[in-house]
Amino acid sequence: MPRVARQIADSGFYHVTCRGNGRQLLFEDDEDRRHYIALLENKARSHEVAVLAWCLMDNHVHLLLDDPKNEVSHMMHGLTTAYAQYFNSKTGHVGAVFQGRFTGVPITDDRQLLQAVRYIHENPAKANIAAVDRYRWSSYQEYLTGGGIVSSELILDMVGGPKGFRELFQDERYAYYYVRASRRVADDEALPAARCALEGGQPSDIKALCRGDRDEALRRLRETGLTVKQIERLTGIGKSSITRATAVRNDMTRSQ
Template sequence: MTRTAREISEYGFYHVVQKGCGGQLIFEDEDDRLYLIRLIASKCQKFKVDVIAWCLMDNHIHLLLDDEHAHLSDCMHSITTAYAMYFNSKTGRKGPLFQDRFKSVPILDDDQLLNCVRYIHDNPAKARIDTASLYRWSSFSEYMGYPGICKTDCVLELLGNSQRFFAFSTSGEPNGYCFRYGAHVSDADALEFAQALLKPYEPHHLKALPKGVRDDCIRKLKSEGFSIKQIVRLTGIGHCTIQKVKIEK
Protein backbone atom coordinates (compact mmCIF):
# COMPACT_ATOMS: atom_id res chain seq x y z
CA MET A 1 0.00 0.00 0.00
CA THR A 2 1.34 3.43 -0.97
CA ARG A 3 1.87 5.73 2.00
CA THR A 4 0.46 9.25 1.92
CA ALA A 5 3.15 11.91 1.84
CA ARG A 6 3.43 13.97 5.00
CA GLU A 7 2.21 17.55 4.97
CA ILE A 8 5.10 19.97 5.16
CA SER A 9 5.11 22.98 7.47
CA GLU A 10 6.79 26.10 6.10
CA TYR A 11 6.83 27.24 9.73
CA GLY A 12 8.99 24.21 10.65
CA PHE A 13 6.89 22.98 13.60
CA TYR A 14 5.05 19.66 13.81
CA HIS A 15 2.69 18.10 16.33
CA VAL A 16 3.68 14.43 16.43
CA VAL A 17 1.71 11.55 17.94
CA GLN A 18 3.03 8.00 18.30
CA LYS A 19 0.66 5.32 19.63
CA GLY A 20 1.29 1.89 21.07
CA CYS A 21 0.46 -1.00 18.75
CA GLY A 22 -3.22 -1.88 19.20
CA GLY A 23 -3.48 0.68 22.00
CA GLN A 24 -1.16 -1.30 24.25
CA LEU A 25 0.73 0.27 27.16
CA ILE A 26 4.20 1.46 26.21
CA PHE A 27 5.45 2.02 29.76
CA GLU A 28 5.71 -0.46 32.62
CA ASP A 29 7.12 1.89 35.22
CA GLU A 30 8.75 5.24 35.95
CA ASP A 31 12.13 4.06 34.66
CA ASP A 32 10.65 3.46 31.21
CA ARG A 33 9.32 7.01 31.04
CA LEU A 34 12.64 8.47 32.15
CA TYR A 35 14.45 6.34 29.57
CA LEU A 36 12.22 7.62 26.76
CA ILE A 37 12.64 11.24 27.86
CA ARG A 38 16.43 10.85 27.78
CA LEU A 39 16.16 9.12 24.41
CA ILE A 40 14.05 11.91 22.95
CA ALA A 41 16.58 14.47 24.19
CA SER A 42 19.60 12.66 22.78
CA LYS A 43 18.08 11.75 19.40
CA CYS A 44 16.64 15.22 18.87
CA GLN A 45 20.03 16.72 19.61
CA LYS A 46 21.65 14.31 17.15
CA PHE A 47 19.22 15.17 14.36
CA LYS A 48 19.08 18.90 15.19
CA VAL A 49 15.39 18.83 16.06
CA ASP A 50 14.19 21.06 18.91
CA VAL A 51 11.62 19.79 21.42
CA ILE A 52 9.03 22.50 22.12
CA ALA A 53 6.56 20.45 24.20
CA TRP A 54 5.95 16.84 25.15
CA CYS A 55 3.57 14.61 27.10
CA LEU A 56 3.83 10.90 27.86
CA MET A 57 0.52 9.10 28.28
CA ASP A 58 0.16 5.40 29.11
CA ASN A 59 -0.22 4.17 25.54
CA HIS A 60 0.89 7.11 23.39
CA ILE A 61 3.12 10.17 23.31
CA HIS A 62 2.68 13.75 22.09
CA LEU A 63 5.58 15.85 20.86
CA LEU A 64 5.76 19.35 19.42
CA LEU A 65 8.98 19.53 17.43
CA ASP A 66 10.82 22.24 15.52
CA ASP A 67 12.29 20.47 12.49
CA GLU A 68 14.28 23.25 10.87
CA HIS A 69 16.57 20.83 8.99
CA ALA A 70 13.87 18.39 7.76
CA HIS A 71 15.10 15.43 9.82
CA LEU A 72 11.76 14.61 11.47
CA SER A 73 11.26 11.15 9.99
CA ASP A 74 14.82 10.01 10.70
CA CYS A 75 14.64 11.39 14.22
CA MET A 76 11.33 9.72 15.08
CA HIS A 77 12.40 6.41 13.51
CA SER A 78 15.56 6.46 15.62
CA ILE A 79 13.62 7.24 18.83
CA THR A 80 10.92 4.60 18.35
CA THR A 81 13.33 1.88 17.18
CA ALA A 82 15.68 2.40 20.11
CA TYR A 83 12.85 2.53 22.65
CA ALA A 84 11.11 -0.56 21.23
CA MET A 85 14.37 -2.54 21.46
CA TYR A 86 14.84 -1.41 25.07
CA PHE A 87 11.24 -2.14 26.07
CA ASN A 88 11.05 -5.54 24.36
CA SER A 89 14.36 -6.60 25.89
CA LYS A 90 13.24 -5.52 29.35
CA THR A 91 9.79 -7.11 29.22
CA GLY A 92 10.50 -10.18 27.07
CA ARG A 93 7.87 -9.24 24.49
CA LYS A 94 8.30 -9.61 20.73
CA GLY A 95 7.03 -7.74 17.72
CA PRO A 96 6.28 -4.08 16.99
CA LEU A 97 5.70 -1.87 20.02
CA PHE A 98 4.34 1.13 18.14
CA GLN A 99 1.37 1.35 15.82
CA ASP A 100 2.58 1.91 12.25
CA ARG A 101 4.54 5.08 11.60
CA PHE A 102 4.06 8.22 13.66
CA LYS A 103 1.38 10.75 12.72
CA SER A 104 2.23 14.42 12.32
CA VAL A 105 0.33 17.65 11.78
CA PRO A 106 2.08 20.80 10.52
CA ILE A 107 1.77 23.94 12.65
CA LEU A 108 1.05 26.93 10.45
CA ASP A 109 1.04 30.03 12.67
CA ASP A 110 1.73 31.39 16.17
CA ASP A 111 -1.83 30.93 17.45
CA GLN A 112 -1.85 27.29 16.39
CA LEU A 113 1.55 26.83 18.01
CA LEU A 114 0.36 28.18 21.36
CA ASN A 115 -2.88 26.21 21.31
CA CYS A 116 -1.01 23.06 20.34
CA VAL A 117 1.25 23.42 23.40
CA ARG A 118 -1.84 23.84 25.56
CA TYR A 119 -3.53 20.86 23.89
CA ILE A 120 -0.51 18.63 24.54
CA HIS A 121 -0.33 19.60 28.21
CA ASP A 122 -4.10 19.14 28.64
CA ASN A 123 -4.04 15.45 27.68
CA PRO A 124 -3.83 14.15 31.28
CA ALA A 125 -6.78 16.34 32.32
CA LYS A 126 -8.87 15.11 29.40
CA ALA A 127 -8.05 11.54 30.41
CA ARG A 128 -9.01 12.45 34.01
CA ILE A 129 -5.57 11.52 35.30
CA ASP A 130 -4.36 14.87 36.64
CA THR A 131 -4.40 18.58 35.91
CA ALA A 132 -1.94 19.92 33.34
CA SER A 133 0.06 21.80 35.96
CA LEU A 134 0.42 18.81 38.31
CA TYR A 135 1.05 16.00 35.82
CA ARG A 136 4.66 14.87 36.11
CA TRP A 137 5.19 13.41 32.65
CA SER A 138 4.89 16.50 30.48
CA SER A 139 6.84 19.65 29.73
CA PHE A 140 4.45 21.94 31.64
CA SER A 141 6.90 22.35 34.54
CA GLU A 142 9.67 23.33 32.13
CA TYR A 143 7.61 26.37 31.16
CA MET A 144 7.43 27.27 34.84
CA GLY A 145 11.21 27.37 35.12
CA TYR A 146 12.23 23.79 35.90
CA PRO A 147 15.07 22.38 33.76
CA GLY A 148 14.24 19.80 31.12
CA ILE A 149 14.56 18.93 27.46
CA CYS A 150 12.47 21.69 25.86
CA LYS A 151 13.36 24.86 24.07
CA THR A 152 10.75 27.06 25.74
CA ASP A 153 11.85 30.51 24.63
CA CYS A 154 9.78 30.71 21.43
CA VAL A 155 6.51 30.07 23.30
CA LEU A 156 7.39 32.23 26.31
CA GLU A 157 8.35 35.11 24.02
CA LEU A 158 4.92 34.94 22.39
CA LEU A 159 3.13 34.94 25.75
CA GLY A 160 5.47 37.18 27.72
CA ASN A 161 6.65 35.08 30.66
CA SER A 162 5.95 31.95 32.72
CA GLN A 163 3.13 33.57 34.68
CA ARG A 164 1.30 34.45 31.48
CA PHE A 165 1.95 30.94 30.18
CA PHE A 166 0.31 29.55 33.32
CA ALA A 167 -2.69 31.87 32.93
CA PHE A 168 -3.06 30.97 29.25
CA SER A 169 -2.77 27.25 29.94
CA THR A 170 -5.26 27.18 32.83
CA SER A 171 -7.80 29.72 31.57
CA GLY A 172 -10.50 27.09 31.07
CA GLU A 173 -11.40 28.60 27.70
CA PRO A 174 -12.28 26.04 25.01
CA ASN A 175 -9.27 25.24 22.86
CA GLY A 176 -9.87 25.67 19.14
CA TYR A 177 -6.96 23.35 18.32
CA CYS A 178 -7.17 19.60 18.12
CA PHE A 179 -4.95 16.93 16.58
CA ARG A 180 -6.44 16.46 13.12
CA TYR A 181 -4.80 13.77 11.03
CA GLY A 182 -6.94 14.09 7.91
CA ALA A 183 -10.39 15.70 7.93
CA HIS A 184 -11.97 13.70 10.77
CA VAL A 185 -12.30 15.14 14.28
CA SER A 186 -11.86 12.48 16.97
CA ASP A 187 -14.55 11.98 19.59
CA ALA A 188 -11.99 12.75 22.29
CA ASP A 189 -11.51 16.27 20.89
CA ALA A 190 -14.96 16.91 19.45
CA LEU A 191 -16.66 18.66 22.38
CA GLU A 192 -13.97 21.22 23.19
CA PHE A 193 -13.30 21.91 19.52
CA ALA A 194 -17.04 22.45 18.94
CA GLN A 195 -17.28 24.78 21.94
CA ALA A 196 -14.46 26.94 20.57
CA LEU A 197 -15.88 26.88 17.06
CA LEU A 198 -19.46 27.82 18.05
CA LYS A 199 -18.68 30.37 20.77
CA PRO A 200 -20.74 32.04 22.32
CA TYR A 201 -23.09 29.07 21.87
CA GLU A 202 -22.68 25.69 23.53
CA PRO A 203 -23.33 22.72 21.21
CA HIS A 204 -26.45 21.72 23.16
CA HIS A 205 -27.87 25.25 22.64
CA LEU A 206 -28.18 24.75 18.90
CA LYS A 207 -31.53 22.97 18.96
CA ALA A 208 -33.15 26.06 20.55
CA LEU A 209 -31.69 28.62 18.13
CA PRO A 210 -33.53 30.14 15.16
CA LYS A 211 -33.33 27.87 12.14
CA GLY A 212 -30.97 30.10 10.15
CA VAL A 213 -28.51 30.49 13.02
CA ARG A 214 -28.78 26.81 13.92
CA ASP A 215 -28.07 25.71 10.35
CA ASP A 216 -25.07 28.06 10.09
CA CYS A 217 -23.64 26.44 13.23
CA ILE A 218 -24.24 22.95 11.85
CA ARG A 219 -22.56 24.04 8.62
CA LYS A 220 -19.49 25.17 10.59
CA LEU A 221 -19.25 21.80 12.30
CA LYS A 222 -19.60 19.91 9.04
CA SER A 223 -17.00 22.11 7.35
CA GLU A 224 -14.50 21.30 10.10
CA GLY A 225 -14.88 17.54 9.65
CA PHE A 226 -17.48 16.62 12.28
CA SER A 227 -19.47 13.56 11.24
CA ILE A 228 -23.27 13.60 11.28
CA LYS A 229 -23.26 11.13 14.19
CA GLN A 230 -20.91 13.36 16.18
CA ILE A 231 -23.12 16.40 15.60
CA VAL A 232 -26.15 14.40 16.74
CA ARG A 233 -24.34 13.40 19.94
CA LEU A 234 -23.11 16.93 20.62
CA THR A 235 -26.29 18.85 19.86
CA GLY A 236 -29.24 16.50 20.33
CA ILE A 237 -30.52 17.55 16.90
CA GLY A 238 -32.02 14.80 14.76
CA HIS A 239 -29.99 12.95 12.13
CA CYS A 240 -32.27 13.96 9.23
CA THR A 241 -32.17 17.66 10.13
CA ILE A 242 -28.38 17.67 10.21
CA GLN A 243 -28.13 15.72 6.96
CA LYS A 244 -30.23 18.32 5.12
CA VAL A 245 -27.83 21.16 5.97
CA LYS A 246 -25.45 21.50 3.02
CA ILE A 247 -21.94 22.92 3.15
CA GLU A 248 -21.60 25.98 0.95
CA LYS A 249 -18.96 25.66 -1.75
Protein backbone atom coordinates in the same frame (compact mmCIF):
# COMPACT_ATOMS: atom_id res chain seq x y z
CA MET B 1 -4.35 0.21 2.64
CA PRO B 2 -1.88 2.72 1.16
CA ARG B 3 -0.22 5.13 3.54
CA VAL B 4 -1.44 8.71 3.48
CA ALA B 5 1.31 11.22 2.85
CA ARG B 6 2.19 13.33 5.85
CA GLN B 7 1.05 16.93 5.65
CA ILE B 8 3.88 19.45 5.64
CA ALA B 9 3.46 22.41 8.01
CA ASP B 10 4.36 25.78 6.52
CA SER B 11 5.13 26.91 10.06
CA GLY B 12 7.43 23.96 10.77
CA PHE B 13 5.48 23.14 13.96
CA TYR B 14 3.88 19.73 14.52
CA HIS B 15 1.83 18.14 17.25
CA VAL B 16 3.10 14.56 17.21
CA THR B 17 1.40 11.60 18.87
CA CYS B 18 2.75 8.05 19.28
CA ARG B 19 0.63 5.24 20.72
CA GLY B 20 1.38 1.78 22.06
CA ASN B 21 0.42 -1.04 19.72
CA GLY B 22 -3.03 -2.29 20.69
CA ARG B 23 -3.01 0.29 23.51
CA GLN B 24 -0.22 -1.59 25.26
CA LEU B 25 1.92 0.17 27.84
CA LEU B 26 4.91 2.05 26.49
CA PHE B 27 6.38 2.70 29.93
CA GLU B 28 6.42 0.17 32.76
CA ASP B 29 8.47 2.27 35.18
CA ASP B 30 10.39 5.52 35.56
CA GLU B 31 13.53 3.95 34.09
CA ASP B 32 11.62 3.52 30.83
CA ARG B 33 10.45 7.12 30.89
CA ARG B 34 13.94 8.46 31.57
CA HIS B 35 15.31 6.36 28.73
CA TYR B 36 12.69 7.68 26.31
CA ILE B 37 13.43 11.29 27.29
CA ALA B 38 17.16 10.73 26.80
CA LEU B 39 16.52 9.25 23.34
CA LEU B 40 14.16 12.11 22.48
CA GLU B 41 16.77 14.68 23.43
CA ASN B 42 19.47 12.89 21.42
CA LYS B 43 17.39 12.36 18.27
CA ALA B 44 15.99 15.89 18.33
CA ARG B 45 19.44 17.41 18.63
CA SER B 46 20.93 15.27 15.86
CA HIS B 47 18.13 16.24 13.45
CA GLU B 48 18.02 19.90 14.56
CA VAL B 49 14.44 19.61 15.76
CA ALA B 50 13.40 21.64 18.81
CA VAL B 51 11.10 20.10 21.42
CA LEU B 52 8.58 22.76 22.48
CA ALA B 53 6.47 20.53 24.73
CA TRP B 54 6.24 16.89 25.75
CA CYS B 55 4.08 14.63 27.88
CA LEU B 56 4.49 10.91 28.53
CA MET B 57 1.34 8.98 29.36
CA ASP B 58 1.34 5.24 30.09
CA ASN B 59 0.43 4.11 26.57
CA HIS B 60 0.99 7.19 24.42
CA VAL B 61 3.22 10.23 23.99
CA HIS B 62 2.50 13.81 22.95
CA LEU B 63 5.23 16.01 21.50
CA LEU B 64 5.21 19.54 20.09
CA LEU B 65 8.09 19.92 17.67
CA ASP B 66 9.68 22.76 15.73
CA ASP B 67 11.06 21.23 12.53
CA PRO B 68 12.55 23.95 10.29
CA LYS B 69 14.44 21.47 8.07
CA ASN B 70 11.64 18.94 7.52
CA GLU B 71 13.42 16.25 9.52
CA VAL B 72 10.57 15.15 11.76
CA SER B 73 9.93 11.86 9.93
CA HIS B 74 13.58 10.81 10.17
CA MET B 75 13.77 11.91 13.78
CA MET B 76 10.64 10.04 14.83
CA HIS B 77 11.64 6.90 12.95
CA GLY B 78 14.97 6.87 14.78
CA LEU B 79 13.32 7.58 18.12
CA THR B 80 10.61 4.92 17.91
CA THR B 81 13.00 2.32 16.51
CA ALA B 82 15.57 2.89 19.26
CA TYR B 83 12.97 2.86 22.02
CA ALA B 84 11.25 -0.27 20.68
CA GLN B 85 14.60 -2.09 20.64
CA TYR B 86 15.26 -1.01 24.23
CA PHE B 87 11.76 -1.94 25.41
CA ASN B 88 11.73 -5.38 23.78
CA SER B 89 15.20 -6.18 25.05
CA LYS B 90 14.34 -5.15 28.61
CA THR B 91 10.89 -6.75 28.87
CA GLY B 92 11.15 -9.74 26.54
CA HIS B 93 8.24 -8.39 24.56
CA VAL B 94 8.07 -9.65 20.97
CA GLY B 95 6.60 -7.66 18.10
CA ALA B 96 5.65 -4.08 17.44
CA VAL B 97 5.77 -1.66 20.35
CA PHE B 98 4.17 1.33 18.63
CA GLN B 99 0.87 1.43 16.78
CA GLY B 100 2.04 2.12 13.24
CA ARG B 101 3.88 5.30 12.48
CA PHE B 102 3.43 8.50 14.44
CA THR B 103 0.72 11.03 13.67
CA GLY B 104 1.87 14.58 13.01
CA VAL B 105 -0.70 17.37 12.92
CA PRO B 106 0.60 20.59 11.33
CA ILE B 107 0.23 23.73 13.44
CA THR B 108 -1.08 26.56 11.30
CA ASP B 109 -1.06 29.68 13.49
CA ASP B 110 -0.04 31.13 16.86
CA ARG B 111 -3.37 30.39 18.49
CA GLN B 112 -3.24 26.72 17.56
CA LEU B 113 0.35 26.59 18.79
CA LEU B 114 -0.67 27.79 22.25
CA GLN B 115 -3.74 25.56 22.24
CA ALA B 116 -1.47 22.58 21.53
CA VAL B 117 0.90 23.54 24.36
CA ARG B 118 -2.01 23.66 26.80
CA TYR B 119 -3.64 20.48 25.47
CA ILE B 120 -0.43 18.46 25.75
CA HIS B 121 0.21 19.47 29.35
CA GLU B 122 -3.42 18.94 30.38
CA ASN B 123 -3.46 15.26 29.35
CA PRO B 124 -2.76 13.89 32.87
CA ALA B 125 -5.47 16.08 34.42
CA LYS B 126 -8.05 15.07 31.82
CA ALA B 127 -7.21 11.43 32.50
CA ASN B 128 -7.65 12.04 36.27
CA ILE B 129 -4.05 11.03 36.94
CA ALA B 130 -2.63 14.25 38.37
CA ALA B 131 -3.03 18.01 38.22
CA VAL B 132 -1.09 19.72 35.45
CA ASP B 133 1.48 21.19 37.84
CA ARG B 134 1.86 17.92 39.80
CA TYR B 135 2.60 15.55 36.94
CA ARG B 136 6.28 14.60 36.74
CA TRP B 137 6.45 13.41 33.15
CA SER B 138 5.73 16.52 31.14
CA SER B 139 7.56 19.71 30.27
CA TYR B 140 5.30 21.89 32.44
CA GLN B 141 7.84 22.42 35.22
CA GLU B 142 10.60 23.04 32.69
CA TYR B 143 8.69 26.13 31.58
CA LEU B 144 8.55 27.44 35.12
CA THR B 145 12.01 26.58 36.42
CA GLY B 146 14.18 26.09 33.33
CA GLY B 147 16.37 23.13 32.52
CA GLY B 148 15.27 19.89 30.92
CA ILE B 149 15.04 19.23 27.20
CA VAL B 150 12.34 21.69 26.18
CA SER B 151 13.11 24.79 24.10
CA SER B 152 10.90 27.20 26.02
CA GLU B 153 12.01 30.58 24.70
CA LEU B 154 9.47 30.93 21.89
CA ILE B 155 6.41 30.03 23.96
CA LEU B 156 7.53 32.09 26.95
CA ASP B 157 8.04 35.10 24.68
CA MET B 158 4.51 34.62 23.31
CA VAL B 159 2.83 34.45 26.73
CA GLY B 160 5.02 36.90 28.65
CA GLY B 161 7.20 34.60 30.75
CA PRO B 162 6.49 31.92 33.39
CA LYS B 163 3.61 33.91 34.92
CA GLY B 164 1.92 34.14 31.53
CA PHE B 165 2.56 30.43 31.01
CA ARG B 166 0.58 29.62 34.17
CA GLU B 167 -2.19 31.96 33.05
CA LEU B 168 -2.39 30.18 29.69
CA PHE B 169 -4.10 27.29 31.46
CA GLN B 170 -6.89 29.60 32.69
CA ASP B 171 -7.45 31.46 29.42
CA GLU B 172 -10.64 30.30 27.70
CA ARG B 173 -9.29 31.31 24.28
CA TYR B 174 -6.96 28.30 24.40
CA ALA B 175 -9.23 25.79 26.13
CA TYR B 176 -10.64 24.02 23.08
CA TYR B 177 -8.38 21.99 20.85
CA TYR B 178 -9.01 18.89 18.80
CA VAL B 179 -6.36 16.79 17.10
CA ARG B 180 -7.61 15.31 13.82
CA ALA B 181 -4.96 12.96 12.51
CA SER B 182 -7.05 11.43 9.71
CA ARG B 183 -9.58 12.59 7.15
CA ARG B 184 -12.53 11.16 9.06
CA VAL B 185 -13.59 12.18 12.57
CA ALA B 186 -14.48 9.08 14.60
CA ASP B 187 -17.99 9.04 16.04
CA ASP B 188 -16.70 9.01 19.63
CA GLU B 189 -14.65 12.13 18.87
CA ALA B 190 -17.43 14.01 17.09
CA LEU B 191 -18.60 15.99 20.14
CA PRO B 192 -15.15 17.26 21.25
CA ALA B 193 -14.34 18.08 17.61
CA ALA B 194 -17.59 20.05 17.34
CA ARG B 195 -16.99 21.92 20.59
CA CYS B 196 -13.52 22.85 19.43
CA ALA B 197 -14.88 24.15 16.11
CA LEU B 198 -17.46 26.19 18.03
CA GLU B 199 -14.85 27.41 20.56
CA GLY B 200 -16.60 25.74 23.45
CA GLY B 201 -20.17 26.15 22.28
CA GLN B 202 -22.62 23.28 22.33
CA PRO B 203 -23.66 21.98 18.90
CA SER B 204 -27.17 21.39 20.25
CA ASP B 205 -27.53 25.19 20.63
CA ILE B 206 -27.01 25.88 16.91
CA LYS B 207 -30.61 25.07 16.06
CA ALA B 208 -31.85 28.15 17.97
CA LEU B 209 -29.55 30.62 16.16
CA CYS B 210 -30.70 32.98 13.44
CA ARG B 211 -30.25 31.55 9.96
CA GLY B 212 -27.01 33.36 9.10
CA ASP B 213 -25.26 32.42 12.35
CA ARG B 214 -26.66 28.89 12.19
CA ASP B 215 -25.36 28.34 8.65
CA GLU B 216 -21.93 29.71 9.53
CA ALA B 217 -21.73 27.35 12.53
CA LEU B 218 -22.72 24.41 10.34
CA ARG B 219 -20.01 25.30 7.84
CA ARG B 220 -17.44 25.41 10.65
CA LEU B 221 -18.47 21.92 11.72
CA ARG B 222 -18.10 20.59 8.18
CA GLU B 223 -14.70 22.27 7.77
CA THR B 224 -13.57 20.52 10.94
CA GLY B 225 -14.20 17.19 9.20
CA LEU B 226 -17.55 16.17 10.64
CA THR B 227 -19.90 14.34 8.29
CA VAL B 228 -23.44 15.55 7.57
CA LYS B 229 -24.74 12.54 9.51
CA GLN B 230 -22.61 13.40 12.56
CA ILE B 231 -23.71 17.05 12.45
CA GLU B 232 -27.35 15.99 12.15
CA ARG B 233 -27.00 13.81 15.26
CA LEU B 234 -25.24 16.50 17.31
CA THR B 235 -27.40 19.47 16.33
CA GLY B 236 -30.84 18.02 15.61
CA ILE B 237 -30.87 19.94 12.31
CA GLY B 238 -32.09 18.08 9.24
CA LYS B 239 -29.78 16.68 6.59
CA SER B 240 -31.15 18.89 3.80
CA SER B 241 -30.58 22.08 5.82
CA ILE B 242 -27.00 21.06 6.67
CA THR B 243 -26.25 20.16 3.05
CA ARG B 244 -27.66 23.46 1.76
CA ALA B 245 -25.77 25.58 4.30
CA THR B 246 -22.43 23.85 3.78
CA ALA B 247 -22.77 23.68 -0.01
CA VAL B 248 -22.78 27.49 -0.16
CA ARG B 249 -19.19 27.63 1.13
CA ASN B 250 -18.12 24.81 -1.20
CA ASP B 251 -19.62 26.58 -4.23
CA MET B 252 -17.91 29.85 -3.31
CA THR B 253 -14.57 28.06 -2.91
CA ARG B 254 -14.84 26.41 -6.33
CA SER B 255 -15.70 29.71 -8.03
CA GLN B 256 -12.63 31.53 -6.70
